[in-house]
Amino acid sequence: MDGKHRWQAIPVRLSLAQFEEFVLPHLIRGRRGPPPQLSLHRIFNYVLQVLYMGCQWKALPIDKDCLGRPEIHHTRIYRAMRRWQAAGCMDAIFAGSVGKLHKDQLLDLTVIHGDGTTTAAKKGGDNLGYSGHKHLKGDKVVAFCDRDCNVIAPFVAAAGNRNESPLLRDALPRLSQMARAIGMNLKGARVSLDGVYDCRANRKAIFNRGMVPNIPENPRGRKRAKRGRKQSFDPAIFEERFRTIERVFAWEDKFRRLLLRFERLGAVHYAFKTLAYTMINLRHYC
Structure with missing residues (x-):
């Protein structure tokens, strides 16, 4: 297998x-x-196994001891x-x-891609809503x-019936917070987004952080044609x-626990999703 794959x-x-x-x-x-009889390494790998297999906790295959x-x-x-x-x-x-990716110069921050994805919820729970566009009840991030398909900022989550455009203003502060924490320089980066995010407030929020929006103009967002250039x-x-971002969401579907949301607690579902994004970033090392 070559390095590219x-x-x-x-x-x-x-x-x-x-x-x-x-x-x-x-x-x-x-x-x-007392200290745990099983190492934290093996417990963490069991959590990863639940995330990957998508099984119930009671159906998790657990190794046997000497007895x-x-x-x-x-x-x-x-x-x-x-x-x-x-x-x-x-x-x-x-x-x-x-x-770690930033320290090893594996991040290409000249362009930052963003998008939202919706997950269907089958068992109910908190932070859910019915999406008329997707025709399902769930949540979105x-x-x-x-x-290079590296997730660089904590995602923002909301109910499925929320519009994605206002969520961008909640996600950008998390991106700036992550940049300050690890020393990333986002000045002059192009933020590529879908046309659903085309509005004056979103473009202003991106400009205020020293970045340049790359958003196609959405004619449905205006009552009349825009004057000027x-x-x-x-x-x-x-x-x-x-x-990039669509490939990341496809890689996320590799973890079957995230294909459908069966977690009633949104915090548990978001923890699994964060762990999946971490594994996507660690593909360079593992």
């Missing part, structure tokens, strides 16, 4: 060395009680995952992956990636969206 393999398990480098520094550990009994109960794995999610460990692991727009950059 090796980096596109999305990892679904981490070795001990990879776990200690990318994950362990961001995990919390208990201060009281022929399961080495850990599935409820303990779930509690460990919820404890990491509540403490912000999943967000810290994701931020660490972006910082808006994410950003660079030209047309907005700056590069069709070649816009066509890259189908090789």
